Amino acid sequence: xxxxxxxxxxxxxxxxxxxxxxxxxxxxxxxxxxxxxxxxxxxxxxxxxxxxxxxxxxxxxxxxxxxxxxxxxxxxxxxxxxxxxxxxxxxxxxxxxxxxxxxxxxxxxxxxxxxxxxxxxxxxxxxxxxxxxxxxxxxxxxxxxxxxxxxxxxxxxxxxxxxxxxxxxxxxxxxxxxxxxxxxxxxxxxxxxxxxxxxxxxxxxxxxxxxxxxxxxxx
DNA sequence: ACCCAGGTGTTTC
DNA sequence: GAAACACATGGG
Numbered sequence: 415x416x417x418x419x420x421x422x423x424x425x426x427x428x429x430x431x432x433x434x435x436x437x438x439x440x441x442x443x444x445x446x447x448x449x450x451x452x453x454x455x456x457x458x459x460x461x462x463x464x465x466x467x468x469x470x471x472x473x474x475x476x477x478x479x480x481x482x483x484x485x486x487x488x489x490x491x492x493x494x495x496x497x498x499x500x501x502x503x504x505x506x507x508x509x510x511x512x513x514x515x516x517x518x519x520x521x522x523x524x525x526x527x528x529x530x531x532x533x534x535x536x537x538x539x540x541x542x543x544x545x546x547x548x549x550x551x552x553x554x555x556x557x558x559x560x561x562x563x564x565x566x567x568x569x570x571x572x573x574x575x576x577x578x579x580x581x582x583x584x585x586x587x588x589x590x591x592x593x594x595x596x597x598x599x600x601x602x603x604x605x606x607x608x609x610x611x612x613x614x615x616x617x618x619x620x621x622x623x624x625x626x627x628x629x630x631x632x633x
Numbered sequence: 634a635c636c637c638a639g640g641t642g643t644t645t646c
Numbered sequence: 647g648a649a650a651c652a653c654a655t656g657g658g
Contacts, residue, residue, distance in 0.1 A: 436639095452640040458656060459639090493638085493655040501641090535641050555639050609639055618637075 415565045417582040417604075419632045424607035425590060427628060434599055435606025436545040442474050442516045444546035445509075448538045449502050450492040461491035474516045478506035501533030520547045536572045544602055552580045552601040557612040564621055564629060 438444055443463065450459040465488040466472040471480060485499040492498065508531060513519040528539035543549040554576045562575065569575040580601075587600050615625025 448639090451638090453638060453653085454640090455638050455656075461656090491655060494640090494653045495655075497641085497653055533641065537640065541639080553639085557639065605639085612639085 415632050417579045418584065418586055420561075421583065421587060421600075421604050421607070422590065423628065423632055424604070424611055428607040428610045430603055430606055430610070432606075434545060434548075434602040435609075436541075436602065439545050439602065440520075440548060441546070443472060445474075445505070445542055446472065446477070446502065448541040448545070449498055449505070449533065450489060452494070452498070452538065454493045458492045462489040465489070465491070474506050474509060474519075477502055478510050497533065501531075505531050505534065523547065525551075536576075540576070544598060544605075548596070548598045550597045550601065552576060552583070553605045554579060555605075555609075557616065558605070558608050560616060560619065561608060561612065561621070561629075564626075565633065 432439065434440070436444060436447070438447070446466065447459055447463065450462050463472065466477075469484075469488055471477060471485075471488060477485065480503060482499055482503060485503055486495050489495050489499055489502070509516070509519050509523075512527070513522055523543075525539050525543060528534050528542060529536070534542075537553060537555055540551045540553045543551045544553055554572060558579070559569065559575060562569070562579075567578075569578065583600070583604070588595065588597075591600060611625065611628075615622050615628070621629070
């Protein structure tokens with residue numbers, strides 16, 4: 415098994431409707447979603463995003479200048495709401511202070527800057543880099559870890575798992591997609607397919623019978 | 634009534 | 647450093 419083979423199987427069974435899988439890719443919304451989805455079901459994140467949208471607060475400058483308690487109530491459905499409200503507000507203040515606006519942020523931000531932000535770890539950083547900024551970064555998560563563990567792979571760290579997957583997705587992957595597809599987009603879709611697969615087949619720590627059946631074809 | 638979810642930071646051996 | 651804990655809502 416290598417990541418190329420895994421991608422081929424998932425691609426076959428999980429065609430994605432969104433070109434970058436994550437709805438709103440390239441927009442500020444991704445930054446918010448990346449924080450809100452930490453250890454949280456996406457359905458709950460959507461409630462929060464809708465609250466923010468309805469309140470006219472789903473914008474960089476608005477969140478930066480929001481009162482904390484207002485933000486807390488708007489994002490309450492996605493859990494850890496006191497912590498996440500603080501993280502979001504501080505992050506947005508820092509984006510404005512260091513980059514000016516979202517477009518400049520998209521252009522100039524790097525992984526180190528993101529990782530230096532309170533409440534933004536490796537996965538959130540990479541989600542923002544790939545899905546908001548379209549950088550050539552593959553997001554890995556607990557799902558990715560569990561799928562790979564099923565093949566007997568053990569990794570010391572997030573970075574090690576990411577390195578392994580990114581280095582095993584070589585030039586062959588381009589041939590699986592239309593000509594104008596970018597590497598960033600292929601990474602985006604690969605991660606998305608893993609999530610979709612896990613939502614359907616992962617029960618707790620284990621992959622269910624039909625999921626194993628699907629993976630068996632490349633074991 | 635439990636268990637889990639697209640993590641991250643802090644505290645404790 | 648690894649392991650345990652805190653953060654919290656909503657759905658199965």
